[in-house]
Structure formats: structure tokens, C-alpha cells
Amino acid sequence: VIDVVRIDVSRAHFWDITAVSALDKVVIKFRREGADVEVIGLNEASATMVDRFGLHDKEGAEDLLLPQ
Numbered sequence: 001v002i003d004v005v006r007i008d009v010s011r012a013h014f015w016d017i018t019a020v021s022a023l024d025k026v027v028i029k030f031r032r033e034g035a036d037v038e039v040i041g042l043n044e045a046s047a048t049m050v051d052r053f054g055l056h057d058k059e060g061a062e063d064l065l066l067p068q
Contacts, residue, residue, distance in 0.1 A: 005030045010041025020053045027056035 007026065014020055027037045042050060055061040 002030070002033070002035050005035045005037045007037065007039045008041045009039060009046065010043075012041075012046070013043060014046035014049045017049070017053045020049055023050065024054055024056040024061070028062050031056075032062055 007023070009023075012019075014023070023039065027039065030037045037056075039050075055064055058064075
């Protein structure tokens with residue numbers, strides 16, 4: 001069982017909401033399995049995209065994004 005997951009995106013740039021959605025799916029999948037997930041290294045533009053369009057840090061995201 002994995003307790004902690006750190007996703008380092010410092011060498012990535014999120015160009016559109018498809019990338020944000022992919023991040024959401026990964027984060028939510030690990031959280032459903034009980035892992036603490038941390039996303040690090042977002043550049044300013046990518047952080048803006050994730051803040052605006054991302055669901056993984058919103059309340060109830062697990063129910064909105066992926067069926068169980």
C-alpha cells in the first residue's frame with residue numbers, strides 16, 4: 001500500500017484542460033486508495049489552469065469525476 005504520492009510536474013506545462021483533467025484523474029485515483037497526494041512544481045501558468053479548472057482539490061471531487 002502506498003501512503004504518500006508526490007507528483008512532480010516541474011518539467012511540464014499544462015496547455016489545456018485535457019492535461020488538468022488527466023492530473024485530476026491520477027490524484028483522485030490515488031486518494032481513493034488512501035494515499036496522501038501532493039502535486040509539486042507547477043509553473044505559474046499551469047497553476048492558474050489547475051486552480052481554475054481542476055477538480056481534485058475541490059470538495060466532493062471523487063464523486064464528480066470518476067465512478068467508483
